[in-house]
Amino acid sequence: MPGNEKSEVGCLIAGSWVTSGTQSDRVGPWTRRVVSTTRQADDHDVEKARWYARRGARAVARMSPAARADVLERAAAEALNRRDDLARLLALELGKPVKDGRGEILRVADTFAVAAAEARRIGGEVLPVAGWARGVGNTAMTYRAPVGVALSITPFNAPANLLAHKLGAAFAAGNTTIVKPPPQAPASSVAVVQLLLDSGMPPEAVQVLHGGGEVGAALSAAPEVGVISFTGSPATGNAVARAAGAKRLVMELGGNAATIVCADADIAAAAAVCAATGYSNSGQSCISVQRVYVDRQRYDDFLDAFTGQVRALRVGDPLDPATDVGSMVDDEAAERVVTWAREAVAAGASITTGGSRDGATVTPTVVAAPPADARLIRDEVFGAVVSVVPFDDFDEVIATCNDSRYGLQAGLFTHDVRRIVTAWRELEVGGLVVNGSSNFRLDHVPFGGVKDSGFGRESPRWMLDDYTTVKTLLLRGMSLFGEVLFGEEEA
Template sequence: MNAIHEAACLVAGEWVPEGPSTDRIGPYLRQPVSRARTAQLHDITAALAYAGQAAKAVARLAPATRADILERAAAAVTERGAEFARLLALELGKPLKDGRGEMLRVADTLSVAAAEARMIGGEVLPVAGWGRGIGNTALTQRTPAGPVLAITPFNAPANLLAHKLAASFAAGNTTIVKPPPQAPATSTALVELLLDAGMPVEGVQILHGGGDVGARLCAAPEIAVVSFTGGITAGHAVAHAAGPKRVMLELGGNAATIVCEDADIAEAARVCARTGYSNSGQSCISVQRVYVHRSRFDEFADALTAEVKALIVGDPMDPATDVGSMVDDDAAERVVRWTAEAARAGAAVTTGGSRSGSVMAPTVVVAPPRDAKVVREEVFGALVAVLPYDGFDEVIEECNRSTYGLQAGLFTHDVRRIVTAWRELEVGGLVVNGSSNFRLDHVPFGGVKDSGIGRESPRWMIEDFTVTKTLMLKGLTIWGDQ
């Protein structure tokens, strides 16, 4: 029997462990693994009032001070990666190898945010280049925007919290964190680590709860910026509740990968198998739709099926496991149901299609109809659909039929196709000779269409978490005044 990990709220500088709470049932263990103290209305009111005072204290910290704290936190994450990976396995059923990978990314994210904190500055404006500006000087600086609300999802709760909280702190802001109910202990442990590394208590608060807590925080006038990662329905609700304030939304996708006739089919199949089922496919850029040139279609489908059958499925606490459980039984059942619908419409299911509790057997669906849910909707599960195409222009058009546009993959050595795809695909990013599911945390990440607004990565997030402040010096010039 595993001990239950307690996740307190952090409100106005004080940990609040007592009060109404909710247990998280581990999807693989099927028993309580963590317990989160649920934020009440008075907690929200106190947190918002405190954020206004805390904002001033955090803004007074020099960028070098913020950077040093984030670098210490990055080192601590590296030391404690195995501990966090175990928490992720307990709360989410995420295999240890995926959890360790996520924590390596957390360390990178904190280090990058530290470096970007050191680069925050401004500029001298060329005011004397126009007649009315002669005799004057103007400068700008990037100043903290004010209290930030970070709402994080369950699929990568540690790294996406690191992105939001580290970038907000690097920019000089205080942050209220609303973690996912599925990973309260992981989220709380990361906040505790940052505080232990020297982040002042004014820098962060954490309020556990459901959508009602997030909605109240979004609507609060004390919040200057909302950064949300999650589903499209919840994202629309966040934007509506937030009203006229700065809002960044990362809302998912149903990512496409194109395999051209000149591709290394064995390598493409291997990569798609490894990146289509990591974290049970619960990633907004997980491989979902693979379009393969008809001349290589059967070869690829066979190779992918063989690679997927070789994946080790089961206990997320086993270091050898490739695919653990999904977030809950309902999520796994939805994938089973969509697979069956595609099969009834004529698709071939070459492996998988079933579940055991919340563990979804890795599934390959070959040649589903273009209007099947496994093609049109976001599966967010352990399933990859493989479809044939004939012409490159045709497959670009087919990829763009999606209402989402987050990231795409392309396997080819033809530079003209690479440039054409980069120009024509309606996505925020294109990975060449890799699948859609590849991300570096210091590279901008975000989508178009229903995939959201804004870009994640510390440098670009710091821009969203700061405002440009201008200083005009009339009658004082560093330029010629004639």
């Protein structure tokens, strides 16, 4: 996209791209110019998409798992071919450094490959009905059938990979999907959909409707939709649930992730990892390092090492391959970060580096010892700031981490197996990363949270449980297991 060119983004409805109609511009947070213009869906589009989804569900369900897997494998290879172009779109629309964008597209390729493998594994089982007297003489079998129509509502922070998870798993299971992308990343989202279509995904398998909350609510309420996968804030997730009613829901609703650094940890390594994973994508990740609790014996050493690592991060143009930290999604988000940091300082904390912004770009900020009731600790900051707090007792720091409405993922630096087991058992989170920060994820491993961080698990294998339904077949008078009760022959 050289010069002042911009992406023209349409809605994909009933197999056709629709570009005429009401438009919305996306201004890049770094470039400060319009980088994409998107056609907005209306009520008529929603109704047409619902009609087409009913038809599409039948067509996609008739595809063999092998055919669906072949499409996803081609898409995985094509994602690598388009990696640089997709990373550039992410940088323009979101201010995400191209090094982070390239990493996200690598994960897209992995996610499609894993989804393909799971498509090939879909099956069922023969049930042991003859193990009980009333089942003798009968046979029962199950298979996993597609739910039919899935709705994927995706966030701005990782729009390509989270769409790959939702759309890839839904298609692997044999569903058609309606995609409602984030307004901040329409071109990036459509590029992933187009990649799948170019790889052989049939048009009946996907539609894309752009718009705000009213479009998401209308789609969530549609009776044709059988399962909704949503990633976003708890407030929006609650709105989706209210609109959806009695539907299957998979919700990933954010967090304020904690990482614990024990006295036996390699402090230099822990500081380097927390710096790299606390500010990647400007901290705009639901598992980004937000709170670091350090054993008081090593607190000063960690704070010094961590501050030095953070100061060394390169802030600048997201299109520069050397940039570590680009801009946040918009000026409002950036202002929230510096405001919360100032509030913590007013309450007794100190800033060891950063604390300012230039437009949507926040200088990576470290806040030392904010109080427990600071918003940096209590709420989800979703930005380029990390708090570092000392602790004295391991059981107490576990309780401190749990004193949160969220529970997505945590990190722990220690070599003490007893502490590892204790943390795994006692931390109220969906996942624990040992000798790594909270901000680490493998796309073939289940991911999700507890409490206000949501419910359900993402990763194709576990998502297939939500995207399929068990159908049972009972064969009366036919048995694979024998038909005689003990003693009948003698009688």
